[in-house]
Amino acid sequence: MKRVFAALSAALLCASGASGVPLPGVNQDVIDGDAMPAKLSAFGLFHAGSPRAPLARIGYTLRTPLFSDYTDKHRYISIPAGKKARVLADGVIEFPVGTVLIKSFGWPDVNEGRPVETRLLIRRAAGWVALPYIWDADGKDATLALGGRRVPVSFKSPDSEAHEIRYAVPNKNQCKECHSLNGEIVPIGPKVRNFVLDPPGSEHFRSVYFEDPAALKPTMPQWDDPKSGSVAERARAYLDVNCAHCHNPAGNASNSGLFLRWTDDPTTVNYGIGKRPTAAGRGSGGMDFAIAPGDPDHSFLIYRLESTDPGIAMPEVGRSTVHREGAALLRQWIAEMPKASH
Amino acid sequence: MRFHSFAQSFALPLVAVMLAAAPAQAKTIKVEAGGADANEKLQEALIVAEPGDVVELGAGTWTLSDGLSLDVAGVTIRGAGTDDKGSILDFAGQQGAGEGLLVTSDDVFLTNFAVLNTKGDGIKSKGADRIVYHKLRVEWTAGPKETNGAYGIYPVESTDVLIDSVYVRGASDAGIYVGQSKNIVVRDSIAVENVAGIEIENSYDADVHDNIATRNTGGILVFDLPSLPMQGGHNVRVFDNEVNNNSTPNFAPKGNIVASVPAGTGVLIMANRNVEVFDNAFDQNGTANVMIVGYRYEHKDPKYQPLPRQIVVRDNEHGKAGYAPAFDGGAQIAAAFGGAIPPVLWDGAGENVVVLDKVGVLSLNLPDVATPRSEAKPSPADLSKGTPPAALPGIKLPESMEAKVK
Numbered sequence: 001m002k003r004v005f006a007a008l009s010a011a012l013l014c015a016s017g018a019s020g021v022p023l024p025g026v027n028q029d030v031i032d033g034d035a036m037p038a039k040l041s042a043f044g045l046f047h048a049g050s051p052r053a054p055l056a057r058i059g060y061t062l063r064t065p066l067f068s069d070y071t072d073k074h075r076y077i078s079i080p081a082g083k084k085a086r087v088l089a090d091g092v093i094e095f096p097v098g099t100v101l102i103k104s105f106g107w108p109d110v111n112e113g114r115p116v117e118t119r120l121l122i123r124r125a126a127g128w129v130a131l132p133y134i135w136d137a138d139g140k141d142a143t144l145a146l147g148g149r150r151v152p153v154s155f156k157s158p159d160s161e162a163h164e165i166r167y168a169v170p171n172k173n174q175c176k177e178c179h180s181l182n183g184e185i186v187p188i189g190p191k192v193r194n195f196v197l198d199p200p201g202s203e204h205f206r207s208v209y210f211e212d213p214a215a216l217k218p219t220m221p222q223w224d225d226p227k228s229g230s231v232a233e234r235a236r237a238y239l240d241v242n243c244a245h246c247h248n249p250a251g252n253a254s255n256s257g258l259f260l261r262w263t264d265d266p267t268t269v270n271y272g273i274g275k276r277p278t279a280a281g282r283g284s285g286g287m288d289f290a291i292a293p294g295d296p297d298h299s300f301l302i303y304r305l306e307s308t309d310p311g312i313a314m315p316e317v318g319r320s321t322v323h324r325e326g327a328a329l330l331r332q333w334i335a336e337m338p339k340a341s342h
Numbered sequence: 343m344r345f346h347s348f349a350q351s352f353a354l355p356l357v358a359v360m361l362a363a364a365p366a367q368a369k370t371i372k373v374e375a376g377g378a379d380a381n382e383k384l385q386e387a388l389i390v391a392e393p394g395d396v397v398e399l400g401a402g403t404w405t406l407s408d409g410l411s412l413d414v415a416g417v418t419i420r421g422a423g424t425d426d427k428g429s430i431l432d433f434a435g436q437q438g439a440g441e442g443l444l445v446t447s448d449d450v451f452l453t454n455f456a457v458l459n460t461k462g463d464g465i466k467s468k469g470a471d472r473i474v475y476h477k478l479r480v481e482w483t484a485g486p487k488e489t490n491g492a493y494g495i496y497p498v499e500s501t502d503v504l505i506d507s508v509y510v511r512g513a514s515d516a517g518i519y520v521g522q523s524k525n526i527v528v529r530d531s532i533a534v535e536n537v538a539g540i541e542i543e544n545s546y547d548a549d550v551h552d553n554i555a556t557r558n559t560g561g562i563l564v565f566d567l568p569s570l571p572m573q574g575g576h577n578v579r580v581f582d583n584e585v586n587n588n589s590t591p592n593f594a595p596k597g598n599i600v601a602s603v604p605a606g607t608g609v610l611i612m613a614n615r616n617v618e619v620f621d622n623a624f625d626q627n628g629t630a631n632v633m634i635v636g637y638r639y640e641h642k643d644p645k646y647q648p649l650p651r652q653i654v655v656r657d658n659e660h661g662k663a664g665y666a667p668a669f670d671g672g673a674q675i676a677a678a679f680g681g682a683i684p685p686v687l688w689d690g691a692g693e694n695v696v697v698l699d700k701v702g703v704l705s706l707n708l709p710d711v712a713t714p715r716s717e718a719k720p721s722p723a724d725l726s727k728g729t730p731p732a733a734l735p736g737i738k739l740p741e742s743m744e745a746k747v748k
Binding site: 145146147148149150166168171172173174176177180183249252254255257268269270274275276277278279280281282283284285286287288289300309310311312316317320 | 381382383384385386388389390407408409411412413436437438439440444446460461462463468469488489491492493496498499514515519521522567569570571572595596597598599639641642643
């Protein structure tokens, strides 16, 4: 699926170059302005308003993605002509004003694979703005849903289990709940350690759109590929991507004292080892510790990941199903910890 | 104003004009209950509101499937009342979000509505300075149940917090919980049938006064916990409260710190410094009217101070207490004391714990927090000889906050 999208977008880009037929351009004025257009097409980010044909110049994937109800995600970046992104010392990719990060969410077996929603993260002069769009029934355009929406969907997860959920398209504020650092909106995914440019066509674009393309070397393991790292390393990558956008000292869960970044010391109380619940309420599940080494059944971090009850579940937004495979990885990681270490 | 007009294609110029225009004058955005998209309409109002605006909730019940959130500074959410004829945000069918309403912006005023039966917390505000909670009802209507949400009213990581004239019932942790915050007033409020009625945790400078804490497990708690970004709780005054009949069996999910609070606790001070408890009316608290203890769990935080220090208890009225001490060995101690232990209970560890009330004090004589409770040697203690710490000056909130509730 991903490959098809990437190839398609590359083909379109090539086609435009080869034939000389101009594609409808990205509407940079709308991107740079301060409006929140009611229709996604106003940005001109998708060819002829089709979700299958993004005009965005750069496609990318993540080594370890955030779990969002088993959606297939398609990610693109639109960087204004003549401008470049750069890699900062801490591995954060800094995008120029006028950049749009575009992420579409869908399932292969819903709407014939067309996305259900597309989220934009727009770098405007005053900072990043997050806007959620839901694709219209005819699939030709998408409509702004500032207040979010529940969309009923039925799909099968990779293990062939059938799911019927009311998928939550986040509202504008919920976008910020995850994309927040010291109260300001920031991108989450595009950090060098986790960022992979799509292979087709990307070589050509690296130097056009990135100041230091050689710095784009992902180092974090792929959570579900044992060849890419140990169980502990992959578990930490999973926690970094799925939890640390809130669970860091400047994030939405700063008050919890639970910090799960790739760069945090995984042996400490603040990483959850022997950490008692703080403001967890029912999330404690009657257990004493977030992580009880050697004992996943008495680690409420697992309890919260395996729940869909809003008073218990983590993450708090963006998940109506349990990520069985992710939880299994974390279970294995905790089970393999020596009990004595806590 | 019709917010779903965003869904129409011609809305683009309208929205663009709205956003381009300077917020010349604060406006009122009226939102009505009912309709299939009530959740979206209310949430959109909270998103498009601009600083100074009032989002006005009509009378009626919103049946909400998701948590609401506000991230615009200086906004007022005003309802039409907290009773059944008022503005009710009903979360019984909630499918997502950790709380009913989340506020993440400064200078917000919440007044005159009710939040019912949330799956997690009721109303949470995080990093929301100068927030005012006023005339609100946050309730789990079936009464005490372990499946109720944790906190009713939950400001955290904020400077200048006012909680005034609220009613909170049924929280499975704390009805009113203020965490990791500074300069706090909780007053004229009622906390009933929560595990903890009112809790001030890991916070600095708080006045808790003129509240009623009744039929909780513990009435008013002043706590400090380790391994959190803000700790070293201090300067808390608990005064002029009615703290009685806190007899509800503890229904907190195990693991949470309040799950260790014995039923029948009036005021409980744990690991804080400079706490004053005065002019309160205590009655019918079966374990103790006032309890002063250290944090006795294992921890690995070298910066954490687990002992209560510079505590004064004075000028309180003590009704019946100590007749049903709900901790291990409590019944035997009560029997040894002729049926009831003294109304003030100290675990024996701490610095300068002063009790000037003319009532008995029971010390467990545990010299430090490392000594297990099984080694307690309970005996009456006279804590009236110490020098009370210098009186705290009391909390002053910014005038802009007080003006909102006048």
